[in-house]
Amino acid sequence: MTKVLMKGNEVIAEAALRAGCRAFFGYPITPQNEIPEYFAREMPLRNGTFIQAESEIAAMNMVMGASASGARAMTSTSGPGYCLKLEALAAMTLTRLPAVVVVVMRNGPAFGTMNAAQEDYRMNGNGGYKVVTFAPSTIQEAADMTFEAFDIADQYRNPVVILADGMIGQMMGSVDFDKLPAKREHLPEKTWALHGRGQRNGKSEFLFIAEGKNHYQEKYDAETILYPEIKANETSVEIVDVEDADIVMCAYGTAARMCVAAVEAIGSEVKLGLIRPRTLWPFPYETFGQIGDPCKAIICPEINIIGQMIDDVRIASAGRWPVHHVGDSATGPLTPDGIIEKVKEVWKEMKV
Amino acid sequence: MSVLYGKPESLNDVPFTFCPGCTHGLTLKLVASVIDEMDMGDDTISVGCVGCGGYMPWFMNVDTIFSLHGRAPANATGVKRMNPDKLVFTYQGDGDLASIGTAEIIHAAHRGEKFTTIFVNNTTYGMTGGQMAPTTLIGQKTTTSPYGRDAGLCGQPLHICELLSTIDGAKYIERVAVDSPVSVRKAKKAIRKAFECQMAGAGFSLIEILSTCPTNWGMSPLESLERIRTEMIPAYPLGVFKDWEEGDK
Structure with a gap:
């Protein structure tokens, strides 16, 4: 395939589909609307699930349920919706569920305006979790990072955020989907995915905190094992x-x-x-x-x-x-x- | 020697930690029994909530995810859409479902999501220490309605079954109680009917269970069961509000 000219938001959606995302849950908000609209068109044709949720809160909790069921799941939003998604995003870091959250930033606070901005750098949910956060600067990079985000989320069982500004979402640029990064090998099998205990010879799975751990142990392990590993492997800079x-x-x-x-x-x-x-x-x-x-x-x-x-x-x-x-x-x-x-x-x- | 009565396989061996006279344990046993009787234990995914009902996952021997306050229906939507052939249910209290989670439950019904909600209504927030819920009865004293619920300030109790039965996607809606052996048997049948509605692919189903909270009501277990009969059932009439097999009631 050669280069094609596409809008950043649509590039993000297409890259997610190529990464195997088959569950998208969204809610309308400018300047990211082309992402859910793309999935609404494509999911029925590509054997996936698209739901326009009743709110950003619900959309993110649907992502959590789909991810818990082993699917590559995604949602997208802008600042006012991102703060609503943080509730379930924080929960997914504790429950160790992978997903990709795309935030196409506009200015704020709250309603703000539709203008592109970089104002959600510090936005975080409760409890001091950390998630890999990509910042695309070109349309090709928006595709590459979205594609890689799913692998990273699965590799570490931790959500990944794409923090794009409204300009990246709204501008058109050239993209070559054949140049997406290679898919990572040896990603862990999702033996924890919920399909009924019959999938595990009768052993039921409870997705909350890893079996045998309490909250402190889980958070201590995240800060001393998981996050240092991510820092060592995934830090990226030009x-x-x-x-x-x-x-x-x-x-x-x-x-x-x-x-x-x-x-x-x-x-x-x-x-x-x-x-x-x-x-x-x-x-x-x-x-x-x-x-x-x-x-x-x-x-x-x-x-x-x-x-x-x-x-x-x-x-x-x-x-x-x-x-x-x-x-x-x-x-x-x-x-x-x-x-x-x-x-x-x-x-x-x-x-x- | 044959076993005539035993613990359902879909419950694990963790002893219930609910207060004396609380009907959560009884209700969970009913749910687990129906799952066993339908031979669905290997193919069930339950979705927990926040509150006393949130203890459910610790006692169930089925695949389970713990969900945020009020969000179980959204979570279950994601689970069921990825597992269309499995039995999926949420287990939610009235603070969780009828207050913080009203948007999620209404829109799950609205989309006709094919899962079941077990809605435990004891007219109060149990775990947080007995605050007023949207379901708290008029005049009922709670820690946040210390002079009794005032309809002029707090509105009338919210009737979830009546509300949801106006939504087309809701296909089986019934309110039951667990105040007596007869009621308990009816409750079990209702749960089975709702699970069958789900597995038939008809749409959303919900069973509201009028339940006790002796600790926060300041009553003995027996007085609590009596309160279900004398105060709750008159305010929350029992019955089937929606039945996909028979049309609207």
Whole structure:
């Protein structure tokens, strides 16, 4: 197959189908509607289940039930719906059920507007769980990450979140589905999947907390065994020219695309590097050790007012460089020009 | 020696931990007995809830998933759609189903989901210490209606069977009680009828069971059974509200 031109949301849905997702439960919310609409069209033709649920809460709990039954299950939403899904997402981390949750971010709080944003970086349910969180920056990457998300969810028995901004969901771009990552081998068999105790020679399964463990044991094992394993294996980041950069930018999703535009516009005036986390959790803290001596500052462009990921960037910087935010202003969202202006401002200060 | 009476195979060996006089244990035994009698133990998936009814999974010897407060019908929807040939039921109390879970139960019925809900109504939140539920009777004192439920402030008790029987996708709806041996036998038959409705693929089914909570009612077990007869049944009439085989009642 050659490249095709498709909308980001539809690419995510098609990649999920190619990953074997046969259970999708959704609820309408802009800017992700093309995802449930795609599944509504395709599931009846591809032997799958599509339900438009009564709410995001119900949709996520349906995902939980389908996942408990061994299916590759998925839902998608935007910020106002994501906070409703967190209830069951947290439960699925405790019960160790895989699934993929796509969040196509708009600005908030609450209703906000339909404008694309990066405002749900910190959104989490109760209990301190962690889930692999992908941040696609291109349409091809949206496909690749969605495909891989199902394997990762199954491998660790832990849900995976795709945190895309509204721009990624709504823009059209080229995608080649033949270039999806290879399917992982040796994924664990779902012997726990609920099909009746007859499937296990009469031994019934109770999906809540792993047999023989209490809450503390389960959470202790997650923090000391599961999460370190995920950090070691799944941290993903793109690094561009950080060894000799004067200023390093750190951004994800659409903000990272704007950084690329800024690099082109500024040319040789300032040497710019880029750290682009592909996974927001695990966050690529260690990558910052590759930043070279010339670097005098970090700039963290985000499509929000004062920055959210910037806190992780500060932790990663550990005081070695000043960390500057650039983002939305009182008049509108982050633009490439805004990044260029910020780079020039910081560069001027550095030279003084 | 032949065994004339024994524990159902679909219950495990964990002793019930319910309060003295609580009818949850009795109800779970009825559910497990019907599963055994239908020879469905190997092919059943139960969905738990939050509250005292949430203890169900600890006693059942069938595949089970523990579900969030009120969300069992959504969870069961996912389970049943992936397991269309299995027997799937939720086990929910009145705080769970009639309050926080009203959207989920109504829309499961609305879609005609082919699972069964066992709805245990004891007119209070048992596990959290006896707060008012939507099903609490007028004048009933609870920890959050200390002067008795006031209809002017809290509305009239919510009638789940009557409500759900207006929905086309609901195909078998019956309210029973477990206050006497006769009632218990009727309750068991009702559970069987609902499971048969499900396995026939007819649609959604629900059995409401008027039950006790002696601890939070501040009554003895016998007084609690008497309260079902004198206060609950007059407010929540027993009977079949919907029967897919006979049309609407």
